[in-house]
Amino acid sequence: MNSRAPAGVVAGVDGSAPAEAAAEWAAQEAGRRGCPLHLVHAVDTGTVTLSPRTGAAVTDLILRDAQDLLADCLGKLAAAHPDLRLTGDVVPRDAAEALLTAAEHAELAVVGTRGHGGFAALLLGSVSLRVTAHSRCPVVVVRGVPEPEAETGSRVVVAVRDEHDAAALRFALRSAADRQLPVEALHTWSPLVAEAGRATPMPDEATEEARLHEQLLRSTVDPVAEDYPEVHLDARRLSGATAATLVEASRQAALLVVSRREPAPRFGLRLGTEVHAVLHHAHCPVAVVPV
Structure with a gap:
């Protein structure tokens, strides 16, 4: 068992x-990246609550079942992607x-919305949230089931607030180049209220504010x-x-890319309200890039 994976793409599996x-x-992404x-x-x-003999037997059974599950998953991917370099580990x-450790030197980590341990009512499981954070x-x-040969979606969309999002933009451009798709960079803003009690800014103020956002x-x-290029x-x-x-x-994207602005506390899940909402409700896979 290797706790750290080779550089490349790392994905978590559990049979769900x-x-x-x-x-x-x-697998499709690793093939595109050539890694x-x-x-x-x-x-x-x-x-831990069982007798030593019973506990060891149960542990062996659990690990054998886990190895069988992993081997089955590796076999399916190898058949579908014969040129892909595949490895795998069962980690107790x-x-x-386990995923965070494996991904310490990886280019990319990939998770599903939730696994067997999650509640069906939850749109995103705790493991996915912790890894993302x-x-x-x-x-x-990954939201939904990808097409076997190609992704749906006509573009890669990336959220851009300011220059701190350059890493997310670069990730989006590389992803788009690999897919031969265009990129749509979206900068959202809400006009400021210049004075208390005034519902909307004056036209000149709104024009100047829009110009500054365009410049940014x-x-x-x-x-x-x-x-x-x-x-x-x-x-x-x-x-x-x-x-x-x-x-x-x-809705029309093959991939949506957003930034994770600040490292989360060791036991926290602070991803920002926008990132959290996107992870729960986006219609395509979402890439979260630490910046």
């Missing part, structure tokens, strides 16, 4: 339909910690876009709520 979808998406895919199946042996520990590398949360968007996008980029400035705008844009 969301995890299978995530593994298939990860290996490493699967992690974490299991909690949970035998907490699933989120704490990973050192970008994390993609261009100064963020243009330097990064120069490195990807083959990718068509449409930078748009929109007024309105960020989360709602991004969720609506995700």
